Structures are given as C-alpha cells and as structure tokens.
Amino acid sequence: MSQPLIKYTLTKQGRQPEWLSKDSRAFKGQHGAPANKPGKLPRFGSPQDTIYLGIGAGDPDSDGTPDGYVGVIGSKADLETYITEVGTAAGYKVVTPTVTGVTTSVITGDSEAWNPGLEYAGPGLTTTTSDKVTSTGTGTIQTFDASQVIRVVVETTTGSEVTTTTTDYPVVVDPASTKSNVSTSVGIVTTTTSNPGLDSVGVTTTVTTTTTESYTYTDVTTSTSTSTSSTTTDGETTRTDTVTTTETTNYVTDYDYAAEATRLWDIKQAINS
Numbered sequence: 001m002s003q004p005l006i007k008y009t010l011t012k013q014g015r016q017p018e019w020l021s022k023d024s025r026a027f028k029g030q031h032g033a034p035a036n037k038p039g040k041l042p043r044f045g046s047p048q049d050t051i052y053l054g055i056g057a058g059d060p061d062s063d064g065t066p067d068g069y070v071g072v073i074g075s076k077a078d079l080e081t082y083i084t085e086v087g088t089a090a091g092y093k094v095v096t097p098t099v100t101g102v103t104t105s106v107i108t109g110d111s112e113a114w115n116p117g118l119e120y121a122g123p124g125l126t127t128t129t130s131d132k133v134t135s136t137g138t139g140t141i142q143t144f145d146a147s148q149v150i151r152v153v154v155e156t157t158t159g160s161e162v163t164t165t166t167t168d169y170p171v172v173v174d175p176a177s178t179k180s181n182v183s184t185s186v187g188i189v190t191t192t193t194s195n196p197g198l199d200s201v202g203v204t205t206t207v208t209t210t211t212t213e214s215y216t217y218t219d220v221t222t223s224t225s226t227s228t229s230s231t232t233t234d235g236e237t238t239r240t241d242t243v244t245t246t247e248t249t250n251y252v253t254d255y256d257y258a259a260e261a262t263r264l265w266d267i268k269q270a271i272n273s
Helices: 076-090 258-270
Strands: 005-008 032-033 050-055 069-072 094-110 126-128 143-158 161-168 181-192 202-217 222-232 234-252
Touching: 032 076, 050 258, 076 258, 181 222
Parallel strands: none
Antiparallel strands: 005 050, 005 069, 032 050, 094 126, 094 234, 143 161, 143 202, 181 202, 222 234
C-alpha cells in the first residue's frame, strides 16, 4: 500500500486526521501555509484554514477523498517548488545564534571584605578584567525594526491657566546591540472638556503631543554567569568570583529549500520502499 506525501488540513474539530500514516518515520504538520487566498471568499473555515504537509496512510480513493484532504505531491521537484512558494511567502530564513564576545572578570578578596562590618579595616576587593575575546558568525547579523513613543507632552489649559507635563520614555536595547534612528514622527491629539452652564473659564482644553521614534537594532544579547570559589590558608579565607559576560549574535542565512525537499522526500521514499 502506497503512502503518499499529501497536503491536508486539520479536521473540523481541530485535530490531526486519523488517516495520516502511523509509521514511526512519517511526518505531519510540516510547512503550514494559509489555505485561503487574500481578498477572496474563504474556501476553508477555521480550524481548517491552514494547509500542512504529511504522509497519508494510503492512496486517495478515486470515488472520493476524506474531509481535510487537499492533494498529493507526486514528485520531488513539485515538493521543492511548493516549499519554495510557501517559504518565500512566509519569509523563511535560518537564524544561528553565535557567541561573538566573551569577557571575564575575576574578583578576589578576604571573605570579610565581601560583607564588611563597621570594624573591618582590611583590604578591599581586587578586580581583574580580561580583554574581550571576539569572533564572527556566518551570514548577516539579524536586525529588527521597531517603533516607540519616546515623549508625551500634555498641555492643559483651563481659562487663563496653562499647565504642561512632559514624560520621556527612552528606547532600551541590549548594551551589546547597536541602534540606528530611522525617522521621528510627531502626532498631536487634542481633547476638550467643558462644563455645561459655565462660561469659558470652566472650559478645559487638553493638547497631547506624542513623539514616536522608528529605529533598527541588531539582534545581539548579553548574558552573565558567576562562579564562586573559596580557599583557606592559615585560617584566612579568600573568596573569588569569576564573572563571565557573553555576547550572542543571531546571524541570518538563506533557507535551503532544496535540502528540505530532499529531507522530506527521502522520508517518503524510505516509508514506501
């Protein structure tokens, strides 16, 4: 009995179909793609609005196919074409985290120096920091686009009295990341509150000005780990903390559609051999 590579959707209950292959080597739920075309009446309703790749338990019946069956992919070339179309639309990419910077600080001192009391008069802590060891990864550094309100100015006018408050919201990125400003836009929202039956003195006008900054930043993150050890000599205990700061950069390379098609097709061939 042939077990073909098929396109399918979930059941109306949102489950994987029972008619998928039970072979331990088989796959399902691969390369999900929207089942409906944008701007068109939906052919599939939720939860059947995503098409997946999987291995069927048998060939489709010419007299009719089960609910959720979409079609068969009959060749490796067709499989690669399909995955390429799905991946291009979804923006497939390969992201590889790579350690690109390591700095070590060694902090040493008498055990009392770490938590000195009022009467402690001994030496303080000694810190030795190594030069950062750097490296690079393969591909291009992943970057993100973001936008954030960085300033809100509220001007409240009641009669002849004007009150202004300004609140700043700094953009925060990882210290190891780099940020570049793309553009800054200013938007104004005006609200007026009046009290019926009173003259203009009772009218309150609030003008809110927001400043939004658009920017890009690199996908670099910092992590820190600490290891502690102690040694005792002639009754004196010395504590040493080794603090390691690691910078990890995410690098992006192109998705290998041909390799993925080969991987899935080889599984299908092995099941049917």
